[in-house]
Amino acid sequence: MKKNVIIVGAGLAGSLCAMYMLKRGYDVSVYERRSDMRKTKLSAGRSINLALSKRGWTALEKVGVDKEVRHIAIPMPKRVMHDLDGNLTDQYYGNKDQAIYSVPRGELNVLLMNLAEARGAKIFFNHRCLDISIDRPELTLLDNNSNRELTISCDLVVGADGAYSAVRDKMMRQDRFQFSQNYIEHGYKELLIPANPDGTHKIEKNALHIWPRGSYMLIALPNLDGSYTCTLFSPYEGKDSFEDLDTPKKVKGFFNRVFNDFAKLTPDLVDQFFNNPTSSMGIFKCYPWHLKNYCVLIGDAAHATVPFYGQGMNASFEDCRVLDELLDKESDMNNILKKYSKNRKPNGDGLQDLSLHNFIVMRDKTADPDFLLQKKIEQKFSQKYPDKWVPLYSMVSFTNIPYSEAWEIGMRQEKLMSKIMNIPNIYEKWDSDEIMSKMLKMS
């Protein structure tokens, strides 16, 4: 008999996971709390773009949907750094033929739901998961269409219901289940740079734009329609914080002073600032990621993180691939889910460490000459000795090396590079054979 899988949440992870489960020949039903986003208009300030990188693509390829996603993806081989005076500096992410990709979250979600349905998934909207039994594979859902509760049994429940997962909440009733949540002091707000009247982009299209300003940071990712979805990261409290910027005059003054070239590109900035919501960011951890032999967490439900490495979705897609690989190897669900929790949890932790680390890199280091020189030295060494050195950013974004390994290697590299950067006159001799052979000896 066909295995019956219920996926809670038709977000990015749930929709992709549906295709993985269908590929295995399972019967797949997806229950989603929200109404069908294909029938509603996206509200302003909620049009997040996501950076898709190697791990995400690998997981999409494995179920054969990468080609469709490429149609809505814009390659970004570099960052363009905007300084206080509006001067621009290009910073390539890796080799010039490597890129991360800007994809609109809403369109990607719609595409994945369409593809999952076309392959046989049944998606039920306005169905909220209320409860999951801790004795047997059984869920209680509230059907908001009829306002009735229903109880459904299945063989496997996949909790893909995001950072505030109801499935995880219920798993917390298990003895020794671990959970923590930590919000950072910064929040974020979406802003939009509109397209030129002829639909072209106002600033360079094939790049992620960044305005690093210490406590504040702004980034912009290109959209296909010529606009840019931008995210302002700022503290909730203190001078020039979200709380402090409470009048149009203060907002105008702040942007003119701190993000002047951006302000010129965004005529309705003040309206956007007050109309768009401010959202929080945090790190959510839990363990185990499964319940007995019938329930498993994927995506943000298992490892929600702050967005600074652009890896939350990539990691969520990777969860689907890794779970699928374990399902390929054996049939005992108890073992499979245990192994998934055990192997994947260190990578969830690695992802979260990397994400916090990259906040510092983005807001402080991308404008720091020492950091830029360090990156140049690393790049040169890694081109000369590719089997000895892959820079941390490249390991995370352009390979499928597990996050925990990337984090460990990256921190080792960081120690070594701080010794190299302390060599007297490093700015004069960074390009020399002496530095390359020192690195070779130390690595």
Ligand SMILES: Cc1cc2nc3c(=O)[nH]c(=O)nc-3n(C[C@H](O)[C@H](O)[C@H](O)COP(=O)(O)OP(=O)(O)OC[C@H]3O[C@@H](n4cnc5c(N)ncnc54)[C@H](O)[C@@H]3O)c2cc1C
């Ligand atoms: C500002 C910002 C920028 C980001 N940038 C990037 C980036 O550049 N690259 C990247 O890889 N990641 C990025 N991320 C992270 C990425 O958005 C998430 O990691 C990803 O969306 C996780 O997917 P998910 O399916 O696990 O969760 P979600 O996308 O949150 O989907 C969960 C789904 O479950 C549904 N649901 C919730 N509760 C219930 C319930 N009780 N019953 C039924 N359904 C339910 C929700 O309605 C939703 O549809 C960013 C995140 C933020 C906030």
